[in-house]
Amino acid sequence: MTARTLYDKIWDDHVVHQADDGTCLLYIDRHLVHEVTSPQAFEGLRMTGRSVRAPGKTIAVPDHNVPTTLDRANAATMTEDSRIQVEALDKNAKDFGIHYYPVSDVRQGIVHIVGPEQGWTLPGMTVVCGDSHTATHGAFGALAHGIGTSEVEHVLATQTLIQRKGKNMKVEITGSLRPGVTAKDITLSVIGETGTAGGTGYVIEYCGQAIRELSMEGRMTVCNMAIEGGARAGLIAPDEKTFAYCMGRPHAPKGAAWEAAVAYWKTLFSDADAQWDKVITLKGEDIAPVVTWGTSPEDVLPITGTVPSPSDFTGGKVEAVQRSLDYMGLTPGQKLSDIVIDTVFIGSCTNGRIEDLRAAAAILKGKKKKDGIRAMVVPGSGLVRAQAEEEGLAQIFIDAGFEWRLAGCSMCLAMNPDQLAPGERCAATSNRNFEGRQGRGGRTHLLSPAMAAAAALTGHLTDVRELMTETA
């Protein structure tokens, strides 16, 4: 058999039908659903008298709209339209008999955190969700990508997706990361290299020593932002770390089924002589803690850098950079570490897992945030929150002056009350720095949890390595 990539292998194992023009019907193993992109799809099923074909493979959780304040059990904390969306999901889950984690359930959280945590996401699967950050699940060696609402309806009705195969891109991170550099810095640096459209039409497989050395949670952070580079999905070949993470999770196989699963999962890697349509290589040692300065995730630089000038760019990017700098209120030549912030947001499907909270807490321990800064931690799920409380991390955040919130998407996209005011500047561990993303006129700088914690202490964007030297 010809050499195949990991993507080729998963794809081949899920093709239900291939038309003469190459259009395929791909079987979907797991369909994750949230309240914002699904109501029209369920309504479509009702209007056509269709049912959910595989309710046992369909998992729903409200996350985008839900308040993260401690009083959220009180319906008055939600706006009328948000409440209607969450109630619609409650009803749709019940009517169509799908797995559901309601707001009141301790397992509720961001859909991309809940899926892996509950063992729904497993290697070799196809996973979809009406959300672009579905790429997260690729960390398990699952082919996972975001879809639109019409496709949500298509998957609900048929458990398949109409797809054409993408191209294969290899992103290799050689060597090891230096201290203070994290998975977030890898994924942002890759986007800085490829641009936000560099991955369009591709599925990226991340590999190399620095990727192998990441924990499962770090790998999820890397794959999560594959879409910010334009890639349909990001993948990492499963290994012993993957199996160890999955073992014992509520919906992972057990006993003989586990053994059979692991035997299959061990076949999921790219063959040595597999063909790649594009290859990008970065040295792990060269990656620095990075921050974004503009309004596209590709606008990324090491924290030691300075704000660029539109004249540093060419083509359509010249105008875009000028617009970004105007929006962000920045001047070319300004040191990135001089940028003063108002708000710190730690959370999201990119960086809302327990290791992210540990990394931030390690910087904050025994210290206080800068006066006047608003700082919040929004755990990615109720279980992450519980674990952080058990480990004493919650107390570190509270002592440092952070708000300690309930789980949800929160200020990553600001659909709930957690928003920036116009002109407010935020150091955010989330994934998008688009205009208005965190609130109209809000200014977002993307960075890692440790870097966000460092910014909270100093009140400006800060090289976390300086604080690490201090404590060492």
Next chain:
Amino acid sequence: MEKFTTLTGIAAPMPLVNIDTDMIIPKQFLKTIKRSGLGVNLFDEMRYTQDGAEIPGFVLNQPAYRKAEVLIAGDNFGCGSSREHAPWALLDFGIRAVISTSFADIFYNNCFKNGILPIVMPKDVVDVLMADAQKGANARITVDLESQIVTTSDGQSFAFEVDAFRKHCLMNGLDDIGLTMEKAAAIDSFEGKASALRPWA
């Protein structure tokens, strides 16, 4: 879904690169459980001030482009969030075709599900179409899906590529769920085989 066959209409120029779906329809308008009514909020934060007044300089607020049916856009149009509210808002405004050098994958897919034709053209062609669109309301562009040709107001024609299956669905206004359900036997058979090979899935 409304059919798309041929369209002659006003094209609005939006040369900005990386126009993301948060720009096309900001999140506060995603709290709807319907597909319709989003056109008024298309490009909301670029189009209106915070108190709701129109920003005169924004292209779709200019008299020439208020009835635009085509957008000519900068690279990587529709990047970011998967929200199908973006094509719903475009459609509700009256946009039936978008032409750019490149589109983000999810947005590109979503367009075809809603009767919108996204057309990829090389940079030099997009430059010609952009310049044509900048002439204003009298410069009407024609998009002919059947022959796969875009024609400018002064008669320059450019061919474009489109996937055969998607073209078929768009030209006939087909619901692809219905088409897939005709393959139910193949799905049944796949499930039977897969559950033997990968019972844990």
